[in-house]
Amino acid sequence: MSSGFDPLHPRELDLPMAVPLRADGALVDVTSGEAALTMDDGKIFAAPSDPAQLDDWRAQLVSWREGARARHGVPRRYDDPASAWAARCFTVAQVWLWDELFFDFDAQRFTPERFLADARERFGGLDGIVLWHAYPVIGIDDRNQWDFYDVPGLKQAAAALREMGVAVFVDYNPWDTGTRRAGDDATELAATVRRLGADGIFLDTLKKADPEMVAALDAARPGIGLEGESKLATERIADHTLSWAQWFADSEVPGVLRAHWFERRHMQHHIRRWHRDHSEELRSAWLNGVGMMVWEVVFGVWVGWNDRDSATLRRMLPVQRGLHAWLVEGEWTPLAVHEASVFGSTFTHDGSTLLLLANTSDADVTYRPEGVGWQPLHAGDTADLITVPARGIAAAMQVTGTEPAELDAVRTALAAETPARDASFPHRRTxxxxxxxxxxxxxxxxxxxxxxxxxxxxxxxxxxxxxxxxxxxxxxxxxxxxxxxxxxxxxxxxxxxxxxxxxxxxxxxxxxxxxxxxxxxxxxxxxxxxxxxxxxxxxxxxxxxxxxxxxxxxxxxxxxxxxxxxxxxxxxxxxxxxxxxxxxxxxxxxxxxxxxxxxxxxxxxxxxxxxxxxxxxxxxxxxxxxxxxxxxxxxxxxxxxxxxxxxxxxxx
Known part of the structure; x- marks a missing residue:
């Protein structure tokens, strides 16, 4: 670690990647060769600050994706109906089994219904939960990571989560090699998946699982979702339907997530576990059409969400869930809006265009969409004037012809959701x-x-x-x-x-x-x-x-x-x-x-x-x-x- 390292700023490897544009008047070839391999390794493709470069930038993104698919193949796992759930898993919470919202110490029983009720009220609900079990207590004795999942009532709690429409992830710790040995990790993990009825695996400290483990887990649960902790290699997007966007720094003008651009059905979850301001992660998730990791208790430490960011997530989720088809099947135009502090993506599907707007400034900004037929999705906005709250988001849809059937439910779900201004940290004291x-x-x-x-x-x-x-x-x-x-x-x-x-x-x-x-x-x-x-x-x-x-x-x-x-x-x-x-x-x-x-x-x-x-x-x-x-x-x-x-x- 260099002496100049500043923990309050991203490391070099966390920074967004510049997209090669022109050299000697021609677009750089990003379909193959060194430039393509460099882009393969990016976290976020940085966006240009000059709107005049947008056409070249978008063209290079398309060229890279075409070249990457030619080199690595088109992911087919996403065509399997058993894998489709992952693309809709927008919000995931990391939950210590003994979180006092998830476990009642007085009654000595799990309370998944209480945890989910709190999440519905504050965040707009959860699509998945990682049942965190062993770290940071593992190693106190010879119990291994599988022993810490052998808990009375946990199977029933996992079943209750799934019955309430929430996917269940279990955690895999590849570093657990110094405790009681039993079977090999793939066999033990597959058995845990079967016992708890898990839908996905969080790959702690890993970017990806070995192909042999993927095969074992597929046999245990067809369509199993594998989610690593960091940047996923482009070639492994094919068999990992989810990945963390952990400590991904964005460009000043919001950029494009490389893994999601390669495969739109690949779900990513933004997470910066020690941050008290999540507005940048939310903005990137919104403009890219991906999800968030809600992690308020980090290994026993309270890092709760502030009211402003919680309200932003509540304003995002009905749109992402209800208009999912636009996000994964529509024609995506990144930075269709590129103004002083308001940026937007459009997703055109079945004759209608979804506009997602984000505000990078500390003051509310109004935006007037061009053209006719615009319908605001958030309460208080009109067809001619949309307010994008400070550090927040807004949305509208341009309808040509028949109104999409999904719109009514989205507007109803958003009717009571208004921006919050309080970004102060909600302290808890022991x-x-x-x-x-x-x-x-x-x-x-x-x-x-x-x-x-x-x-x-x-x-x-x-x-x-x-x-x-x-x-x-x-x-x-x-x-x-x-x-x-x-x-x-x-x-x-x-x-x-x-x-x-x-x-x-x-x-x-x-x-x-x-x-x-x-x-x-x-x-x-x-x-x-x-x-x-x-x-x-x-x-x-x-x-x-x-x-x-x-x-x-x-x-x-x-x-x-x-x-x-x-x-x-x-x-x-x-x-x-x-x-x-x-x-x-x-x-x-x-x-x-x-x-x-x-x-x-x-x-x-x-x-x-x-x-x-x-x-x-x-x-x-x-x-x-x-x-x-x-x-x-x-x-x-x-x-x-x-x-x-x-x-x-x-x-x-």
Whole structure:
């Protein structure tokens, strides 16, 4: 990485590609040769700022496409009715399985209907959902990526999504090579597709899947949609019906997406995960006739959409869904409108022309379409005067002859959709949750409840200043996004070691167990509540215990879990020790911002998954190290790598 890299600006490889126009008075040959291969590698074909160059520019786009199809073949997968759904999948949400809109922690059940209701109200609905499952918790133990999809009720939740008309994507992590091995990835992924009834695969960190994997997935689900995380090679558009337009920078005058121009039925989803302003992505998606990735919880970090951009998407989707035939079958003229700050594409189909307009300025602009027969699609516009809101979009259709049957439904769907002006970021702050501890009829003997049989160290009351170390991950730490309005995070901004300072005030001294609760001690608790213990080893730490159960045990012995700060302060006291094998320790630090729950783990563990930086931190750690662990439900937080210890607060 060069010293001049600016994370707030796109990298060279993210920039739009200039289209060769004329050399020595003649158009450059872009059908074959070096110029054609260069264009094959583009993300967005940059548009000319000079309207006088538009005819040459459009001619070169057509020539490149003809040459590329001659070299790579015409994609036939899109003719298969089983694959057709992908071309209509305009909005996809990336959803952590344990997002508090998608999962009810109190009832311990999935709530896909609640998630979709929120999306309908704020965005105009979803066409697809990626069920995100493993990262960033994978690596905490030996469970592999397939194990994290083996969750009670998930199959039913996926079925409910499909019944509500939403395509289901599962996530594939090719970097998961250091956990439990089972079958080969293609076999395991195909089995997951069958079990969950998935429609598509998100190819995490990949641009494309190997042909052998494509064949295996096609056998599991004919018409399966494969969507990579970045720029898709032109030759692989043939067997990947979707792709992310992630961190694609556009030209000042909006350009043309290369993959979608090559094959109009190829769906792309614009996404810049750390950006708080999505107007440029929305504009490009609108003018190109493609979709958006709505990703508000990025691996446990809130990056919510502002009201203006949400309203823009609500104004886009009825047009894209209702007039889909124009976008994929119509004659597309990019930049049919090229004015100071208003740009537009036209799509002519079956005698009528759809005009899509976008405004790049910070003020509303009015536009007067040329010709007759124009019908505005958005409320408040007229045939003679269309208002394109600041950083927003508008649409009209020129009808010659019979009005398209689709228009009525589109206008009805848009009748209540008006632009929003508020582009401020909708902040969420985390709060520490009070522990919910079910009462138990059976109580420990009095001496155990008082902690008299447990050796402890004393953490004194008063103010303490702590140094906390952690690895920079996309999960962030206590609050806020680790990257704001940045393009792709790269080392050393990604995965490097960070330090923060915390101030904690303890009203009373706290006695913290010198060691984790042992398997034998935990077995006594299980006996008391009528459950069978797996082990009664007096030296090994009790592990495989959920946070809820750890809290129950602590209450049973008259104590509680120590906070992460109390744990760290205790760890530097003489006598504090770790049982073997070492395990992470639960702490009383459950937090929530209303969408994500997490807990700070302390101590590290003997287990360490190796082979990828995407795994959870492993190995035994010093007292100052903290791991932000996203909390799963349905008992999935129980891990052989996590145990706990108890503390008792001294009162005066």
């Amino acid at each position: 709060r520490r949750l009070a522990p919910q501890i079910p009462s138990r009829a059976q109580l420990a003997p009095a001496d155990i409840r008082a902690g008299a049989t447990v050796r402890t160290v004393i953490v004194p009351s008063g103010e303490h200043v702590l140094t906390v170390r952690h690895r920079a991950r996309e999960t962030g730490m206590y609050d806020g996004a680790p990257y704001v309005d940045e393009w792709k995070p790269l080392p050393p901004r990604l995965h490097d070691q960070r330090t923060l300072e915390r101030v904690v005030r303890l009203a009373n001294p706290v006695r913290v167990g010198v060691a984790e609760v042992s398997a034998a001690e935990y077995a006594l608790f299980l006996d008391a509540i009528g459950e069978q213990a797996a082990s009664r080893d007096p030296e090994r730490p009790a592990s495989g215990v959920t946070l809820a159960r750890a809290r129950e045990y602590a209450a049973w012995v008259g104590g509680r879990l120590p906070s992460e700060d109390e744990w760290q302060l205790a760890a530097v006291q003489p006598g504090f020790r770790r049982r073997v094998p070492e395990v992470w320790n639960w702490t009383e630090s459950e937090h929530s911002d209303g969408r994500t729950r997490f807990v700070m783990l302390k101590g590290g563990s003997a287990h360490e998954s190796t082979g990828s930086d995407w795994y959870v931190d492993g190995g035994v750690r010093g007292p100052e190290f903290a791991l932000k662990f996203l909390l799963p439900g349905l008992g999935q937080d129980a891990s052989p790598s996590i145990g706990f210890r108890v503390c008792w607060e001294e009162t005066t």
